[in-house]
Each structure stands twice: as structure tokens, then as C-alpha cells.
Amino acid sequence: MQLVIASGKGGVGKSTVTASLLYLLKDEYRFVAVDADADAPNLDLLLGVEHWEEEKELIGAKVARINTESCIRCGICQERCPYDCIKVIDGDYVVSELTCEGCNVCGLVCPVPGTITLEEVRSGVVRKTTTRYGFPLISAQLDVGRPNSGKLVTEEKEWAKKLMGELGLEHMIVDSAAGIGCQVIASIGGADLTILVAEPTPASLSDVQRAYRVVQHFRQPAYLIINKSDFNPGFTALREWAETEGIPILGEIPYDRAIPRSMSMLKPFVEAFPDSKAADAMREIAERVRKEILK
């Protein structure tokens, strides 16, 4: 089974919850974990990963380059670039590598053949390790300023699938990126179900509703975990929304200082502070995941 943890809004505790869930499930299930937040991968930090066993460069992004020698400075490329990525610097037309999407429109409209070429560049790395908890982790790191392509996530999931076959693993657990863009779509697409993590604030509600629409788009079941559940007692709209949509709530984790403290120790909070109230709540959630999801 392939399950995804998503949230829409960043910083609501998606990776923290994922790390603890993985920790609680590790003895009973055989799975591979995938950190699909290629912009800002953090699961490895939370699981205390110190080195990678294998690393692959992903060459996939494309960037246009203008040869200033043959360029006749007609400006058509700049005019037609759909994303305003071409600037004039000291009289030369230059493609901004940090914003180019690699669509090649500039190359197609350029009247001087060979002046604008599309070059392949590195998008980032995909890497694998075995965590100290015994399960493998696939992670990725997008290079700064690259097109935020879901391709990196797709590559990660391919590798994870291969590993499942090689090692005879039953499940893939994917920690998605924040937002609802290409990385999230690549994470949710092809999965069996999504667990949403949200906190009781208007911003988190708004973002998790958007993430849920992506889940619906793929016709998948969704579950909800409410993090920092006591942090805004008057706010009931998150629970009401889940009830209206018929999204089962797997559990609620109260705000607990044990969580930020466990982060600086680079350990899942259920491991670092097993007696905390957050850990109690997390164990109940893991129990429901066992009974209702992984069975």
C-alpha cells in the first residue's frame, strides 16, 4: 500500500508526525519511507540520518542559453518568453537560470539558428539510506532555483518501488511537500490514500481544504490528524469541516514542548519523550492506522 502524508500549509507538523508514525510502525510492518519535500527535505534530520548509502544526480531540468556572439539583439526571445526570464544585461540578452522553466519558446522564435540552445542541467539529487530504525529512506534535494519539478518526486517513488520489490516490503509511506503544486501532485498521484495533517487555525484549515481537493481529484480516501489540537480552543471549524466532508479523524495531538525539544535532539518525539502527552496521542493514532489503514 502507498500512503501519503500531506498538509497544504507548511510547518503544521507533517514531518514530525510522519517520523513518529514511522517509528511506531517499524517493528510490525516492512515499509520504505519517502521524503517527497525535495525543496526542503527534513525527514532525514528527524530520523537522525548521518550518511547516504547511495546518491544519484538527476539531470532533467532544462535551461535556455543565448550565444551572445551570434545574437542579433532583436529582442523577440524576451518578448515571447512566457515567464519573463530574459533580461538585458550590459546590452546582452541573458536567460535567468534561476527562473527559466526550460520550455524552449525563446529557441523556437529566435531567427538566428543555433543562437539559443536548450541545455540539460542538474535538477538535484535523489538518495537512499537505511535508517538506524532498520527501514530504508529515500530522499531528494532540489538544487536551489531549479524548476520545482515533480519529476524528482516521481524519481524517488520509482526508486522506492524498486526497493520494495528487492526487499519484499509491503508499504510505501510518503511525506509530501507543503502546498498543492507539482511535488504534491506527484506524491498523491498513484497513492492509495492520504493522511492530512492540520492545526486548528484559519490558515491551516484553508490550506488543508485545498490539499483535500487534490486528494479528491485522484479519488482517494483521506484521513485527518489534528496537530496542536489545544492551541486554539475556540476554533471548531477544522473538526466541523472534517465531519461535513466525512473525513475520519485519526486523532488529535496536543501542543507539547516535547516536540520542539525532540527536534533539536534529532529524534522522533515518541522515542525522545515516550511519556509526553503528545506521545500518548501519537500511539493512539498509530493504533488506528494499524487497525483501519494497514490492517
Next chain:
Amino acid sequence: MQIAVSGGKGGTGKSTVAINMTIALRERYDLVLADLDVEAPNDHLLLGVELANEEPVELFMPRFDYSKCTRCRKCAEVCEEHAIITMRDGTPFLMPNLCSGCAACEIVCQVPGAILPGKKLMGHTYLTETPYGFPLVTGRLLEGEERAMPIVSRAKKRAQALGKELLLVDTAAGTSNTVSKALEDSRLIIAVTEPTPLGIHDGELILRLAKLMDIPAMVVVNRSDLGDVGRVREIAERYGAEVIAEIPYSENIIRSYVEGKPIVLGDYPEAGIFREIASRVVEFLGGGE
């Protein structure tokens, strides 16, 4: 003139800093705030306003006139996204989800009228007046659409078109090219981070992007009592950025956030921190004298 608030990791308090800083700066500058976190825009919620003046962001999407198409396959060959597939006889089909709207297919098509300009709705931009005397421009990607870049680009243009003295940009998390697009043309980046290992890791990435883009950066450490600020200082120093403020974890900030009342306007001691950030910005922009 443009400055940006960014920060690598999600949920570090970018929007809180952006909003309070904007409110503190509005007395000095005629300004506009642009929420370019188009996958998860929240500034309007923090400001307690409903999005208004919706404008669609539509992208070009090819429509084929099969009576004119010569089945030459050029459109499929040129499509970098592989959004156009062809049947055995060369008949092209579009997979709309993959189409980036770049119009390369239309450019190479040699038969006039074989490719018609269809449109695809990608999201919206909004222009909302706030009760604080400045407008908010928001970009919002449609759920199920993957491409944030056109929305970022269009929302930014809409904000620029207002011709204000100062444009404040609130970016998405991460360091992908949609963040670079938002940061582009900034005179200064305020990088908001947390002193946890995660915050430090992601904060360093945004400083690296700032360096690559040759934009000066200043660092604001949020939830400064939850970790080691010394480590943030070390990294900031390595990138030539100064730590200009430390905001402790605060119930007051959470309370005002939840109530939709920007903290900088109240009497809580934390308000002073945001006013100080604003005055450092004014100083940097040369408006202090």
C-alpha cells in the same frame, strides 16, 4: 522598489513577519503587499479580509483543427513537457495536465489555423483593500493544477502595475524557481527562520539562493527560544547576512494570529520587535534620514 520575505522552511512565520512589517512600514511608504505563496496563500486570513477583485489566470492551450492538421508531428516533437502525443498516423492529442501553456507547438506549426488558441484556467489573482490602508495582491493556484510559475508571475505583475513606492513580497517556502521568480528584483530579502536543526538547514538554503541572486539578506529568527540562535548567527555570518531580530515563542503572537489582529498594532511587548524590524528595513532602504 521591492523587498521580499522568504524563509526556506514552511511554517516558520514568514507571513506573520510580512504582515506586521508591512503594517509598520505603511507610515513611511506608499506600499502594496503581494502574497506569492500561490499554493497556500494566507496573508488575507491573517489580515482578516476576504479576497476581492478576482481575475483569472489563463494559459494558452492548443486546440487542434483536425481538418487542417497535416499530421507532421512537429508539435509533439517540440513539446518539452511531452503533453502532446500522436497516434500512429500522426494525429496529435493533448494531455492538458502536462501542458505548460508555453505555445511552442503553435509557434512551430506550419499550417495556419491547425492549432487554435484554447485557454486553460490555472488560478486567479486578487486585489484586496485592507483596513490598514494598503492593498494586498494575492495569487492563488487552482487545486489540481501543478504549475505555480504563471500565477506567481501574473500576481507580481498585478502588484507592480499599481506603481507603489514599495512592493513587499511574501514568498512560498522552499528555494525552487517559483521562489526565485518572487524574489527577483528585490533590493533586500528578509529570511525568516527557526533555530531548530530543520529551520537552520532550510534557512541556509534561502541564504544560498539570495547569494546566487546577488540580493542582500537579513535574518529574523522566529521561536528563538526553541533552539540555538548561535548556530543561526554562524550560518548567517557565513553568507554575510545579519540577524536583525529574535522573536521568542509567544502565546500573544498566536493569540493575535488567531484573532486576525496583527500584533504590531497592539500593546504586547512583541509589537516592538516588529517595529524594530521595520526600522532596520527603512534604514537599509535609505529612508531613515
